[in-house]
Amino acid sequence: MRASADSVRAQILAILAAWGMPEDLAAQTAEVMLDTDLAGVDSHGIGMLTSYEGMRRAGQVKLDARPRIERDGGAVALVDGGAGLGHPAAAFAMRLAIQRAKQFGVGAVAVRNSHHFGAAGWYVKLAAAEGCVGLVTSGTRTMAMVPTHGAVPVLGTNPIAFAAPAASQPPVVLDMATTTAAANKVRARALRNKPIPAGWVVDGRGQPVTEGAAAVAQIFEKPEGGLSPVGGTPDMASHKGYGLAMMAHILGATLSGASFSPIRVRTQRPEDPDDIGHFMLALNPAAFRPEGAFEQDLDAAVAVLRATPPADPALPVLVPGDPERAEHAERSAQGIPIPAGLEAQIRGICERAGIAFLLAEA
Structure with missing residues (x-):
């Protein structure tokens, strides 16, 4: 689905409120997470709620x-x-x-x-x-x-x-x-069934790991290898x-x-x-x-x-920040991509928190 920015914000706020986070702190957190998703950094936006839920259940994080x-x-x-x-x-x-x-x-x-x-x-x-x-x-x-x-x-x-x-x-x-690449970027690609580029993740012998699930396991579960x-x-x-x-x-x-x-x-x-x-x-x-x-x-x-003259006339020379700004404009208009795996995770969080699933098509 392509979720609207308003629904992503509302969903993050509803989950954080259900977890007991004060309104102003939740608003600040949601602002950062939403802007991150809009900029195309899928590894650090709404997809992080699964990790935060685990931290909350373990008693690690004090949301207030x-x-x-x-x-x-x-x-x-x-x-x-x-x-x-x-x-x-x-x-x-x-x-x-x-x-x-x-x-x-x-x-x-x-x-x-x-x-x-x-x-x-x-x-x-x-x-x-x-x-x-x-x-x-x-x-x-x-x-x-x-x-x-x-x-x-x-x-x-x-x-x-x-x-x-x-x-x-x-x-x-x-x-x-x-x-x-960031660890959660590997996880985000795996959720979208995309291969991991060679060189991002290596095993304990220094060999590349390119299959999504195997790469995530290499980072988060295995004692050797990594990013x-x-x-x-x-x-x-x-x-x-x-x-x-x-x-x-x-x-x-x-x-x-x-x-x-x-x-x-x-x-x-x-x-x-x-x-x-x-x-x-x-x-x-x-x-x-x-x-x-x-x-x-x-x-x-x-x-x-x-x-600067471009090597390919179809690809203008970029300045740091340009790709994220372009993605922000496109996602603001067309919505934030929510892969099926992430949608299922958010629905599960909502069920456990006793709140409505609010993500809606843009």
Whole structure:
């Protein structure tokens, strides 16, 4: 089915409310999840509700938790996510970073005691909408990445996102996993019965796994193999991707005192929070340049990129953020694709929560 955006929002809100999440926190979470689905990042939108349901049943996540400032150093701060879902904590932290950037020129906020926060790109777009340059990194729950020359997964997908505002052009937006693909992107392709591109997932001998169900099992169930670092298979060719993942973890988790999954799982009980960490940075260009100068220069740079002669005249040269904006426009008009497997999962969640199934054709 192609579900309307309004029905996807309503469905997310109804489920979160049935689970006991306060209205304002649910609204923030639904906003991030819906925008993610509209942008075509199917791995981090409504499809995450199955995972969140499992966390709730285990007692891991406190859906009524409100983020609070634990340490305040002016331009820098530490936020305690209260073991809640990551969306409210991360949005609170980025808004705080933006506020401090407008006051001090820079705002850096670390988050600990959080959970999965959806797509990192949503938070940097929030900074760009407020006239700031934004950078986000995060720790992760799942050990999925095979390190250079390794046979077993150690790191997660450890995302990095960046956005910068221009004057008349849309913001430049980068949102990437430090693995060749995000773990939930593999799951999303498997739900849609699509093959997994060679190089995304490898077994314990470094061989590609391309069948959807087998790839999901390789990531989430098997003790060896997993996702390759961005750049390809886990050899020296992708060592820089592995280094990017370490950078994302150090900023996103070590800085705040959040957990490192291989250490946490040694003692973690099913009901214990994941203690995921995030890092939010906002920079105010006006603290470095005359008002508007940064945005005008970025406009000029983007114009040069767009004017580059294309290799294929039918495929214009893209700027980071273009594919997601195009997908957002198409899905806003035509609806969000909900594969049959995901529809069945959402119906099951609704039945268990005692609420109506609200997804409707666009």
